[in-house]
Amino acid sequence: MSDFSADFELDGEPEREFHAGVARRMAHKTVASGALIRDPGGRVLFVVPNYKPFLDIPGGIVETGEPPSAACAREVGEELGLDLAVGRLLVVDWTPGRGPWSDQVQFVFDGGVLDPSVAIHPAGDELTGFRWATLADAGPDLRPSVYRRLELALTAVSSGATLHAEFGHLLSPA
Template structure:
């Protein structure tokens, strides 16, 4: 993780609350970060979680004080055993809260193209395996919002700049 101590020093003393307690009453969003990892044939690396009934990409929840890009690298290493240099941001997507989950801000980073024969080691405590597939091949096993999100992330790879979405629907382009 990055050391921001010099930046904190430049910013000066932390802001004090004008009305004590207001910060704790404000809404908090979950932040998640994942990697779009491809093979030379253009297929996407999907993980098979043991805690939900659909495919996902390697990634997970950003810890407090952790930058999204660092969380992405950490989660990829933890979930599939790959120590990747995480590439540029492809997409920022907001998803509404549903069921037990709060709304989320989701970052998708470019995980690059994995060399053939790379050792993928799924974490047994949270994954039952992994799968290489095109988005269309994986579509029946994806949530519709994730399919939309990954379609936009794939588009961002081709465009060369990040996109902004809400629930997988494109909002703006640079």
Template sequence: MSDFSADFELDGEPEREFHPGVAKRMAHKTVAAGALIRDPDGRFLFVVPNYKPFLDIPGGIVEPGEPPSAACAREVGEEIGLDRPVGRLLLVDWTPGRGPWSDQVQFVFDGGVLEPAAVIRPAADELTGFRWATLEEARADLRASVFRRLSLASTAIATGRLLHAEYGHLLSGA
């Protein structure tokens, strides 16, 4: 994680609440970060979580005080045992809360191309495995919103643009 101590010093003392308790009552969103990792044939690396019925990309929840890029690298290491550099940010997507999950801001980073010799070790406490597939091949095993999100992330790779979406739908003007 980055050391922000110099930035804290430049900003000065933390703000004091004029009305104690206001900050605690404000909404808190979940933030998640994942890596779009590809193989030389252009297929995506999907993980098979043991806690939900759909495929996903390697990644997870950003811890308090942790930058999304650091969380992405940490989660990739924890979930699949790879120490990979986190590439550029491809997409920021907001998803509404549904079921047990709160609404989230999702960051998708470029995980680069993984060489065939790389060893993937799925974390047994979170995953039942992994799968290489194109988006179309994986479509039936992805939530519709995740398919839309990853389609946009793929577009971001191809165009070199950073995209902004809500529930997997590109915002106009983005």
């Protein structure tokens, strides 16, 4: 994790609450980070979670005090045993809360191009495996909102832009 101690020193003393308890009453969102990892042929590396019926990209929930890019690298390491150099931010996507999940801000980072012969070791406590597939081929096994987000991430790779979305729908121009 990054050391922000010099930045804290420059910012000075933490703000004090003008009205006690206001900060505790404010909404809190879940933050998640994932890596768009591709092979030389353009296929995407998907994980097969054992806790939901859909494919996903490697990644997970950002811990308190953890930067999203660091969370992405940590999660890829925990899930797949890969020491990934996280690239640039491709997409920031907000998703509404549904079922047991609160609304989320989701970051998709460029995980780069990985040779498919590199050893991948799925974490048995949360994954049943992994799969290389084109987005179109994986489509039936993805939530539509995730499909839209990953379409935007692939657009961001080729355009060089970072895209802003809500529930997988583009808000900023490509």
